[in-house]
Amino acid sequence: MDRDRPTLRxxxxxxxxxxxxxxxxxxxSRSTGVSEEVAxxxxxxxxxxxxxxxxxxxxxxGGASRSVGLLVHEIGDPYFTEIASGVLHVGxxxxxxVQICHTGRDPQQELEQIRTLIANRVGAIIVAGSGFVDxxxxxxxxxxxxxxxxxxxxxxxxxxxxxxxxxxLPDNRGGGRAVAQHLLDLGHRRIALVSGMRSLTxxxxxxxxxxDAVTAAGIPFADLPLVExxxxxxxxxxxxxEILAAHPDVTAVLALNDDMAIxxxxxxxxxxxxxxxxxxxxxxxxxxxxxxxxxxLTTVHLPMVDMGEQALLMALKxxxxxxxxxTAECHLxxxxxxxxxxx
Amino acid sequence: MDRDRPTLRxxxxxxxxxxxxxxxxxxxSRSTGVSEEVAxxxxxxxxxxxxxxxxxxxxxxGGASRSVGLLVHEIGDPYFTEIASGVLHVGxxxxxxVQICHTGRDPQQELEQIRTLIANRVGAIIVAGSGFVDxxxxxxxxxxxxxxxxxxxxxxxxxxxxxxxxxxLPDNRGGGRAVAQHLLDLGHRRIALVSGMRSLTxxxxxxxxxxDAVTAAGIPFADLPLVExxxxxxxxxxxxxEILAAHPDVTAVLALNDDMAIxxxxxxxxxxxxxxxxxxxxxxxxxxxxxxxxxxLTTVHLPMVDMGEQALLMALKxxxxxxxxxTAECHLxxxxxxxxxxx
DNA sequence: ACAGTAACCGAAAGCGCTTACGAAAGCGCT
DNA sequence: AGCGCTTTCGTAAGCGCTTTCGGTTACTGT
Numbered sequence: 001m002d003r004d005r006p007t008l009r010x011x012x013x014x015x016x017x018x019x020x021x022x023x024x025x026x027x028x029s030r031s032t033g034v035s036e037e038v039a040x041x042x043x044x045x046x047x048x049x050x051x052x053x054x055x056x057x058x059x060x061x062g063g064a065s066r067s068v069g070l071l072v073h074e075i076g077d078p079y080f081t082e083i084a085s086g087v088l089h090v091g092x093x094x095x096x097x098v099q100i101c102h103t104g105r106d107p108q109q110e111l112e113q114i115r116t117l118i119a120n121r122v123g124a125i126i127v128a129g130s131g132f133v134d135x136x137x138x139x140x141x142x143x144x145x146x147x148x149x150x151x152x153x154x155x156x157x158x159x160x161x162x163x164x165x166x167x168x169l170p171d172n173r174g175g176g177r178a179v180a181q182h183l184l185d186l187g188h189r190r191i192a193l194v195s196g197m198r199s200l201t202x203x204x205x206x207x208x209x210x211x212d213a214v215t216a217a218g219i220p221f222a223d224l225p226l227v228e229x230x231x232x233x234x235x236x237x238x239x240x241x242e243i244l245a246a247h248p249d250v251t252a253v254l255a256l257n258d259d260m261a262i263x264x265x266x267x268x269x270x271x272x273x274x275x276x277x278x279x280x281x282x283x284x285x286x287x288x289x290x291x292x293x294x295x296x297l298t299t300v301h302l303p304m305v306d307m308g309e310q311a312l313l314m315a316l317k318x319x320x321x322x323x324x325x326x327t328a329e330c331h332l333x334x335x336x337x338x339x340x341x342x343x
Numbered sequence: 344m345d346r347d348r349p350t351l352r353x354x355x356x357x358x359x360x361x362x363x364x365x366x367x368x369x370x371x372s373r374s375t376g377v378s379e380e381v382a383x384x385x386x387x388x389x390x391x392x393x394x395x396x397x398x399x400x401x402x403x404x405g406g407a408s409r410s411v412g413l414l415v416h417e418i419g420d421p422y423f424t425e426i427a428s429g430v431l432h433v434g435x436x437x438x439x440x441v442q443i444c445h446t447g448r449d450p451q452q453e454l455e456q457i458r459t460l461i462a463n464r465v466g467a468i469i470v471a472g473s474g475f476v477d478x479x480x481x482x483x484x485x486x487x488x489x490x491x492x493x494x495x496x497x498x499x500x501x502x503x504x505x506x507x508x509x510x511x512l513p514d515n516r517g518g519g520r521a522v523a524q525h526l527l528d529l530g531h532r533r534i535a536l537v538s539g540m541r542s543l544t545x546x547x548x549x550x551x552x553x554x555d556a557v558t559a560a561g562i563p564f565a566d567l568p569l570v571e572x573x574x575x576x577x578x579x580x581x582x583x584x585e586i587l588a589a590h591p592d593v594t595a596v597l598a599l600n601d602d603m604a605i606x607x608x609x610x611x612x613x614x615x616x617x618x619x620x621x622x623x624x625x626x627x628x629x630x631x632x633x634x635x636x637x638x639x640l641t642t643v644h645l646p647m648v649d650m651g652e653q654a655l656l657m658a659l660k661x662x663x664x665x666x667x668x669x670t671a672e673c674h675l676x677x678x679x680x681x682x683x684x685x686x
Numbered sequence: 687a688c689a690g691t692a693a694c695c696g697a698a699a700g701c702g703c704t705t706a707c708g709a710a711a712g713c714g715c716t
Numbered sequence: 717a718g719c720g721c722t723t724t725c726g727t728a729a730g731c732g733c734t735t736t737c738g739g740t741t742a743c744t745g746t
Contacts, residue, residue, distance in 0.1 A: 006494065007464075007490075007494040007732095008490075009731095009732060009733085010732065010733060011732080011733095019695080019696085020695065020696045020697075021696085021697095021732090021733080021734095022695070022696060022697080022698090022734080022735080023694085023695055023696075025733065025734060025735085026695090026734090026735090029733095029734080033693080033694065033695080034694070034695075035693080035694065035695090038694085038695085050486060050487065050490050052458055052461045052462050052487070053462055053732085053733075054403070054462065054464060054731090054732055054733070055399075055462045055463045055464065056398075056399040056400075056402050056403045056408075056463075056464060056731085056732080056733090057399075057403055057701090057731070057732035057733040057734090058732080058733055058734075059399050059701090059733090060397075060399045060400050060403055060700095060701045060702065060703085060731090060732080060733070060734090061700080061701050061732075061733040061734040061735080062701085062733075062734050062735085063701085063734085065399075067442070067463075074428065075418070075424060075427050075428050075431055076424055076425060076427075076428040076631070076648075081418060081419055081424050082419060084418050084419075084443075085417065085418050085419040088418055088443060088444075088445045089445065091445075092444070092445045092447065092452070092456075097442045097444065097459055097460075097463060098442065098443055098444075099410070099440045099441065099442050099443075100427075100431060100441055100442075100443050101431075101435070101440065101441075102431045102432065102434075102435045104435065109435070113435075115395055116440055117440075118395045119395050119396055119397065119398045120398045120399075120410075120440060121350075121397060121398065121399060143393060144393065144395070147350075147351075147393050151349065151350040262635055265635075266635070269637075288419070289632040289635065289636075292605055292608075292609070292632065292636055293632075293635055293636065293637060294612075294636065294637025294638070295637070305419075350702095352701095352702060352703085353702065353703065354702080354703095362725080362726090363725065363726045363727080364702090364703080364704095364726085364727095365704080365705075365725070365726060365727080365728095366724085366725055366726075368703065368704060368705085369704090369705090369725090372704080376723080376724065376725080377724070377725080378723085378724065378725090381724085381725085396702085396703075397701090397702055397703070399701090399702080399703090400701070400702035400703040400704090400731090401702080401703055401704075402703090402731090403701090403702080403703070403704090403730095403731045403732065403733085404702075404703040404704040404705080404730080404731050405703075405704050405705085405731085406704085406731085
């Protein structure tokens with residue numbers, strides 16, 4: 001975009017077609033108030049000249065913007081990849097461009113990216129990766145988003161319920177219950193938990209579900225070895241090392257997401273511990289590769305693509321005064337990484 | 344963005360700070376021509392009011408836009424995911440917003456998305472997934488991009504050299520040569536090729552490299568069983584079925600991308616054919632999961648994140664009259680899916 | 687033939703910003 | 717004091733579009 005090298009303007013098209021700018025504009029947008037023949041001619045001329053309207057001018061003058069924003073920690077993370085895929089699908093179908101922003105798990109950057117999206121006057125902001133832990137950033141973001149909403153912007157959050165916005169939430173508690181129950185049913189009693197940071201509501205909810213199940217089975221939740229580590233593959237590795245060292249008697253490792261489970265699997269493979277014969281391992285999320293691992297991973301399926309789609313659709317629908325919640329069902333997917341504990 | 348619910352304007356800030364709009368503008372952008380005290384005051388007021396400038400108005404008036412576009416087939420495809428990651432990283436660092444568009448492998452949609460990006464007057468367009476097969480679409484895209492460039496837009500293509508634009512290209516031929524050589528070195532002679540559509544230059548180049556190697560080893564390239572299928576996991580499965588049925592003597596399957604290789608592996612697992620003991624399998628790309636599969640996949644590593652970064656950086660640098668090329672080095676990564684052929 | 691109506695189109699006013707340009711004020715110098 | 721220079725700031729002219737408003741025209745019914 002250079003000022004000095006001008007692009008084709010609507011005026012150029014209008015002149016070439018022998019009509020006024022107003023008529024040209026009407027012909028190219030909602031062609032009402034223009035005779036069909038004129039509109040047709042203008043469109044022909046525009047096409048021949050290769051005219052492409054300027055979105056900036058259009059939204060300045062017109063109002064509504066044709067784009068939405070998506071906030072993720074890191075697009076390479078499979079969890080966010082799938083959400084982005086859902087959002088992009090809906091976006092393409094609705095003729096919206098999607099601006100994706102990396103927060104890099106940095107609250108400061110997250111705040112900046114939110115501001116950037118607001119500056120772009122996007123029609124909706126989907127917050128998929130939200131890492132606000134400290135009240136200061138959270139409050140700032142909330143304030144920005146509030147004023148954004150005041151002038152008509154829509155906000156939807158995926159995976160957390162905060163920022164007083166519409167939210168799409170996986171049934172983390174139900175999923176946690178299901179996967180724990182699965183291990184209990186197989187006969188496991190010494191189950192180690194490989195957890196992300198408990199300050200994340202996602203983690204807290206999943207743990208709550210696990211607690212439901214084990215408590216019902218008569219096992220005190222506090223008895224289960226639990227290691228908190230970053231929600232990443234490396235975190236899973238570290239946690240696995242720690243658990244194997246401190247608790248040689250565990251027969252199953254329940255990881256709170258697939259990434260960590262993959263880390264656990266790699267440690268077990270390095271140590272020559274057979275999965276699932278010696279040790280059962282479960283994940284959470286059911287990322288695309290979970291079924292391709294060997295052994296394929298027993299995990300809780302989250303409909304992430306769906307969640308992305310739902311979030312955008314929810315945001316685009318008529319706004320409601322109070323934040324809406326939509327729960328995404330999770331279900332257990334039993335694959336090859338779990339079995340009865342060794343005798 | 345609603346017209347009737349107005350957002351804070353620069354004028355509001357100016358009034359609150361007791362200065363003119365011009366001064367307010369200067370204070371908030373490149374603060375030249377304003378005394379530091381005034382600029383400071385304006386910035387304070389703006390911050391307190393929660394003012395966020397309107398990008399549309401800004402780029403209409405000013406010229407340069409702070410955003411770039413990225414075209415991919417499907418963000419969920421790991422190849423594109425990593426490229427997108429690279430582009431987003433550079434974008435975040437440079438303060439650019441990135442608009443990602445899905446083409447869904449549909450030439451028509453690809454064309455539309457290019458137009459959308461031009462309409463958004465993005466500063467650069469990175470074409471990662473380009474599926475132009477028919478001359479008509481290709482010509483149309485070329486025309487649009489040409490006029491886009493004429494007014495200062497930058498274009499960079501990843502993985503193909505066409506559209507007369509800057510390009511970042513993996514050394515597909517070298518990679519093909521390397522992986523074929525690896526199998527030859529292990530002693531394989533009956534090597535089946537699981538190929539994407541040969542009309543793709545990527546495929547053609549990789550095949551050329553393979554031909555180089557096998558020809559040098561004294562094997563007529565045409566003797567190798569070759570199945571063309573979609574460049575997807577499913578395509579890999581289909582191709583594998585076909586090959587196993589028609590060529591039971593094959594000892595190695597060389598797939599032209601990892602996705603197809605994963606499909607091949609799953610077919611082999613279903614049939615109980617041990618990899619690599621009974622059959623060696625190789626991929627191409629080295630997507631993130633390649634190392635996590637079991638057996639982990641021997642493949643050709645492409646620096647995809649790098650390529651995304653390079654493409655954007657190249658586009659942002661001063662343009663050159665003639666299209667530049669940058670070659671991304673590939674290298675073979677030997678893992679557990681290849682071994683000497685069965686005796 | 688004429689008022690009344692509907693359909694079509696053009697002139698012009700903005701949308702919120704940047705940036706010439708010019709005015710005013712402060713400075714050192716003769 | 718008067719001159720030119722620099723610094724600082726305000727006025728106003730757009731950027732390319734949409735949309736209101738009013739003017740023309742063509743068409744109807746009487």
